[in-house]
Amino acid sequence: MSRLPLAVATLPFLASCHPPAPEPAPTEQLAAPGIFHFYPQAAAVDATVMLLGNDFSAMPANNVVKFGSGEAKAYYVRKSSYFDTLKVKVPGNATNGPLTLSIYGKTATAVRPFFLTTGRWTRKADFNLVGRGSVYGTGFYLGGKVYTVVPGNNELWAYDPLQNAWSRKAPHPVGPLTLTTHVGELVSFVLGNAAYVGVSVSSPPSDQFRFYRYDPATDQWSTPSSAPYVRSRSSAVFGFGTKGYLIDTGPMDGQKVMEYDPQLGFWRRIGTFPGPARTLSTFFVLNGKAYVGGGSTGTSSDLLLDFWEFSPLTNSWARKADLPLSTERANGFSAGGRGYLMTESRQCFVYNPQADTWARESDFIGSFIPSPSNISSPDKGYLVWGWDAINSNYPNFWEFSPR
Template sequence: MKKAILASIFILALLLYISCDKDDDPTPDPEPQEVEITSFSPTSGTVGTEVTINGKNFSSAKEENNVTFGSFKAPVVEASPIKLVVQVPTNAVTGKITITVGSSSATSATNFEVLETAEPVSITGFAPKNGDFETIVTIDGSNFSETLAENIVKFGEIQAEVTGATTSKLNVKVPNGANTTLISVTVGENTAETQEYFKLPIWRKLDDFPGTARRSAFSSVVDGIAYVGMGIGDGNLYDIRSYDYITNTWQEVAPYPGEGNIAPAEFVVDGTTYVLDGLLGGEGLWSNEFRSYDVETNEWTDLQDFPGLVRYRATSFTYQERGYVVGGLTDTNTSLADVWEYNNNDGTWIEKQSYPQPDGIYDATSFVIDGQAYMGTGGLGTGSESSSHFYKFDGTNWTAIANLPQSAYSRSGAVGFAINGKGYVGLGRNHENYLYLQDFYEYDPVANSWTRLDDFPSHGRSSATAFVLDGKAYVGLGDAGGDLDEQQDIYLFDPANIAPE
């Protein structure tokens, strides 16, 4: 009996051993997945061009993908099971692309065309160095294309028309809308840029003002439309015209009430124009009447009279939603230095700290930069002298800043305006030498310094008019003195054409 039991145990153990031995047999390796290339792009390029290859069964590990262009191995930039990004290797020639992952390989059905690397474009010079729209500029250099369309020439961001081309010379036309800028030439993937700026004029003649020639006129800007009028020319004037810079058109609007208004003070607050009377209708007619003009209704409204002395040739500006009137000449030809602030919310005037010129100031100019008011130049006292001093104003206090350059004449009747964080002052009359001036200056408030710009391109003059629309100033009218008298011309001033130093 014991022998039978032992035999049974032996047989059972043997069966268990055989069963375990079968379970320990290794599982056969799976069949390898075949690499496949379905497409690639671009289909041509120079050495170094990145090529995207689409397909199947690539490795996510970049180093496990062996990619060759012919017999030359390509660097793998990106890798996933369905896409590789590679660079065309050095010395590659036109041919098929092969990818090997492990023991599996695939070759593209079509060739990748290896293009010759273009020689770099260079610019050695250009002429002329300045000009206006449509000016033909000749660019000298190397490796331009003889095919016009293959040379992409830009003045800044604006593409120019290429009118002639050889491998070493291009003739191009300055495009409309260009500003002072560097010129670039692109041929294929190669670009070169000039070291010097091509300069366009900062001044450009526009159509004359359609009304009577005049000086000491009024101007304001509301909602992108300028309003110009009044002053003196063929008599004392009260007509007003609006100017739309987009359509370049003038249109008559409601005239100023009364018998004409010479050298009034004006400012704009909350979209409303306010005008303080100057000299009315002729010698000896004075008024301290104060009015507002609504551009929506095209109507003038009488307001409470100005509480200060009657005056004309005062300086006015808007600062922090308040209107200011400074100085001027009275009916007794007395020069004033008083400063008045107007609050349009309650219609009240407050007298402020006087302008820092004890003998008074008239025909000065002003501008406002980033919420800071500036005022300067002007006639002094009885009129035999003029000033080149400038001050900044914080609503209460006046602080001296840099005067006009020492080489500049003192003056009255100048124009002033601000564009893109810079102030601009020019024209006027020098009292000491009886000169009508053409010079123009730019003020940098950060450096507290003045830089002389190109002169105004027409007659020197005083009591001109200036206004700013869309980052450009419109300057004109005024008194050129002698037989020239009142002017009717208007010029566009574009600071974008001031070349960087």
């Protein structure tokens, strides 16, 4: 058997003994990177996170972002004289923990931690709202469709999730709705196959909160009843079983709990909200119970944390785990057996009724929408447009999927 020369045979061994060649020196002259801000702070796998800071590499792949114990490379970078911007996808092995950015061996750590979540926000078909905002609208889910009553022109629109399209329906019988003729915003609840939409009127007869019944099968409205006036921005209105309920948390109307029986055609008082009087509280309905909390006792410095559960079956209240932060004007909705709260800063939290606990959920990724209509369905949550005090309309429509 022929043998290779010793020098040739030992070449692979000798080569393996040499240390690896050093990485090429960076072609960019960068100081240590800095992170000013990143958003969203809570997001699911594959969601896009944006970082703002300084001394990012102009080559996206050189910017390595670590989400807890998982890391990913940026796919987009924009350099400017003011600050740098990069975008990166949350990797599959991300965890809760610090968010860091490493470039050429230099690392920056964000002040806030990153939270890995499961929910996803998706923008859906918008519709034109120019000239239609005058008071705060309302919405409801019925028969597999999302409905919203748009004030100003008292229009009713229906959204079909399967078609991702809106269609116009019979207009609300009271209108146009303006702040000079109506007080507060619209409210609504669903009983069986019909929706009840209420509006508080300031013109005679005053002190009335009138409800109108909408039948989607016939696309027609009727007037079944009226209810004592309440400030609707301080109230929770919902349907359960065969009856409707209105929970007034405001300081001007006795913090009453009202029940509506469509067979009898009138409202009656059945109790009192046990917490302190407040305005701008948050509520959602979950598993046949209403949850109410937060708000303000008068000023932004008097924000509340308390959170309450109301059971229509027993006409009873129970104090639950406080909200994760004091807030007013927060948006509440339910989906997939959980309750959700979204603050004006676009932070989102999820409530587990079995464990009576709060946790972070995927932050809202759209532009801030003032006073949107929050609509709950069995497996999705929706934010429908918005309106502010200077008559600016926000036609955005977003869908939230819990998992």
